[in-house]
Amino acid sequence: MSSPERADKDFAVQLRGAWLRLGREVILRGVDLDVTSGEGLTLIGENGAGKTTLLRLLASSLRLTRGEGRVHGFDLRDSRSVREFVHLMPVEGGAYPDLSAEENLRFALRMHRLEGDTGAALRRVGLEKAAGRRVRFLSAGMRKRLSLARLSLLARPLTLVDEPFANLDQAGRQTALDILSEVRQRGQTLILAAHEPELAAQVASRTLLLRAGLLTEQR
Numbered sequence: 001m002s003s004p005e006r007a008d009k010d011f012a013v014q015l016r017g018a019w020l021r022l023g024r025e026v027i028l029r030g031v032d033l034d035v036t037s038g039e040g041l042t043l044i045g046e047n048g049a050g051k052t053t054l055l056r057l058l059a060s061s062l063r064l065t066r067g068e069g070r071v072h073g074f075d076l077r078d079s080r081s082v083r084e085f086v087h088l089m090p091v092e093g094g095a096y097p098d099l100s101a102e103e104n105l106r107f108a109l110r111m112h113r114l115e116g117d118t119g120a121a122l123r124r125v126g127l128e129k130a131a132g133r134r135v136r137f138l139s140a141g142m143r144k145r146l147s148l149a150r151l152s153l154l155a156r157p158l159t160l161v162d163e164p165f166a167n168l169d170q171a172g173r174q175t176a177l178d179i180l181s182e183v184r185q186r187g188q189t190l191i192l193a194a195h196e197p198e199l200a201a202q203v204a205s206r207t208l209l210l211r212a213g214l215l216t217e218q219r
C-alpha cells in the first residue's frame with residue numbers, strides 16, 4: 001500500500017497493520033480496515049474502547065504508532081489533504097462558546113469556503129428561536145442539534161460522527177437520523193461511533209466492534 005499506484009481512491013478508508021498507542025494505552029493492535037466510498041459504518045464498543053480515538057485518527061488529528069492508513073488514497077500523515085475530505089463531528093464542543101448558534105454556522109461555512117442557508121439549517125434542527133443565543137448558554141441537547149446543523153451544511157466525502165444520538169430527546173434523535181440518512185443519500189461515506197446500535201443500523205448497514213485494540217465485524 002505504500003506505493004502511490006496502489007492507493008485506491010474507491011476506498012474512503014484503508015488501514016493496514018495499524019497500531020496506535022496513547023500514553024500507556026494501546027488503542028489499536030494491528031488493525032486492518034477497508035471502507036468503500038459511500039459506505040455506512042458504525043463503531044461500537046465499551047466506554048474507553050477507543051472509538052473516539054479511532055475517529056480522531058481518521059480525521060488526521062492523531063498519528064499512527066505503526067502501520068499505514070489512507071483516506072481517499074491520501075496518507076493519514078498528510079493532514080492537509082486528508083482534512084479536505086473529512087468532517088468530524090465531535091461528541092461535544094466544536095463550537096465557539098461566545099459566538100451565537102447562527103454565527104457559529106456562518107463562521108463554519110466561511111472557513112470551508114461554502115455557501116449555505118444557516119436559517120434553514122437551524123430550523124431543521126429546531127433551533128430557530130435560539131439562533132441568536134450564545135453557545136455557552138445552550139443546553140447539551142441544543143449544542144448537539146447545532147452540531148447536526150453544521151454537519152448538514154458541511155458536506156464532506158468522509159463524515160465521521162461521534163455519538164450523534166447522545167443528549168438528544170426523541171425528536172432530536174429522529175432529526176439526527178434524517179440528517180445522517182441525507183449524508184448517505186448524497187453518496188458520502190459515514191462512520192459513526194454510537195452506543196445505540198439499533199438506531200445506527202438505520203443509517204449504516206455495517207457494524208464493527210472495537211475491543212482490546214481489534215475490530216470485529218458484527219453480523
Ligand SMILES: Nc1ncnc2c1ncn2[C@@H]1O[C@H](COP(=O)(O)OP(=O)(O)OP(=O)(O)O)[C@@H](O)[C@H]1O
Nearest residue numbers: 022023025027045046047048049050051052053054
Ligand atoms: N489524549 C489521550 N492521552 C492518553 N490516553 C487517552 C487520550 N485520549 C483517550 N485516551 C484513552 O484512550 C482510551 C480510549 O478512549 P476513547 O475516548 O477513544 O474511548 P471511546 O471508545 O470513545 O469511549 P466512550 O464510549 O466512553 O466514548 C481510554 O482508555 C482513554 O483513557
Ligand SMILES: [Mg+2]
Nearest residue numbers: 051052091193
Ligand atoms: Mg467516545
